[in-house]
Amino acid sequence: MTTRRRRIRPGRLLLGLVALLVAALWAFPVYWMTISSLMSNIRLQSGAPTFWPVNASMDNYAAVWGSGSFLPALRMSLLVTGLTIVCTLVFAFLAALAVSRYRFSGRRSFILAVLLIQMLPAEGLFIAQYRLIGSLHLLNTVLGISIVYVAAVVPFTIWMLRGFVAGVPVELEEAAMVDGLSRTKAFLRITFPLLAPGLVASGVYAFLQAWNEFTVALVVLQSDTAKTLPIWLRSFVQASASRDTDWGQVMAASSLIAVPVIIFFLFVQGRMTSGLVSGAVKG
Known part of the structure; x- marks a missing residue:
């Protein structure tokens, strides 16, 4: 042989x-x-x-960690990002279910409106967003910046989840209902587990948008005590304007900002990969 x-x-x-x-x-x-x-x-x-x-x-890391302003900025970024992910997934998931599984008056107009919103430049909304958040007395707060982030991320997330929901046959729920399950239990036991990869992939998108966003936070968060990590990094660099910029500390700060992103991806990488592949072939 x-x-x-x-x-x-x-x-x-x-x-x-x-x-x-x-x-x-x-x-x-x-x-x-x-x-x-x-x-x-x-x-x-x-x-x-x-x-x-x-x-x-590790002197640069020690200097950044001991600056006294890094931990408050880290805490605020974690709160804003977590709240944005949860609210975005809840709102976008319910909207994706509605437009994929039900036929109602104004459905096409709603889908078209979601698409048109994506075409609006973010810079053109800054003044309106600032005035709206200011009128609600939510400037320099976690809730205020989270509302803006959720509004910016939800439209695209609806489009992402719509493809995943449409890819799960409704006949699976109907078969479970024939076996005696209610519509709610059939959805939670049969359909929802199949949509988990799509939720993870959408959550990754929401996480990256909220964690790395700079321009909106620069407008809404103007207090020295309310800063997300991108805004804090800018002020950290500017604090050295009277002398040569300490690039070692700047790089150490940037590395620390990247650590939560790495940890998040380690937790969701398996589901994220299957979710992105599923979203590419379903719809």
């Missing part, structure tokens, strides 16, 4: 090398941020670049 050795095609080898190059280019800024956070500012401002941390230390 003869065995055939697999021959690597030149085309596939070339594609593999290109993929590795693209991955290296994508990962290099993250690598540079990490090693820069471990070096002193004097070393970073030297003429010769260093691609490996020389005399690495």
Whole structure:
């Protein structure tokens, strides 16, 4: 019995090398941020670049952590992001169920309105949002900025979840109801578990939008005691304006901001992958 050795095609080898190059280019800024956070500012401002941390230390992280303003900003970002995710998933999920499973008057107008809202530039809404949140006395509050984030994220999330809901056959619920389950129990036991990947994928989108958002927070959060992490990082850099910017501390602060994102993705990566693939083929 003869065995055939697999021959690597030149085309596939070339594609593999290109993929590795693209991955290296994508990962290099993250690598540079990490090693820069471990070096002193004097070393970073030297003429010769260093691609490996020389005399690495955790002094920059200690300085950022002990600044006294990082933990309040972290707490506010976590509260705003958590509230945005929960509210977005609840509202968008109910709306996606309504437009996918039920026929009602104004359904097409609602779907068209959701689509048109996505075309509005965010900058054009700043004044209206500021006046609205101000009239509710919610400026510089977690609830105020969360309301703006939810309003911005919900329309696109409805479109995402609509594809997942439409991909689950309604006959599954009908079969469960024939077996004696109520409509609510049939939905919770049969349909809802199948929609979990879509909810995770939509939650990831809401998380990234709320965690990294800068411009709206800059307008709504103007108090020194109410800052999300992107706003705090800006003020942290500006605090060094009277002298040379301490880039080591700036990189350490940026690395700390990225840690919750990494932890979140570690928890949801399995569901997120299946959710994105399912959303690509259902609808």
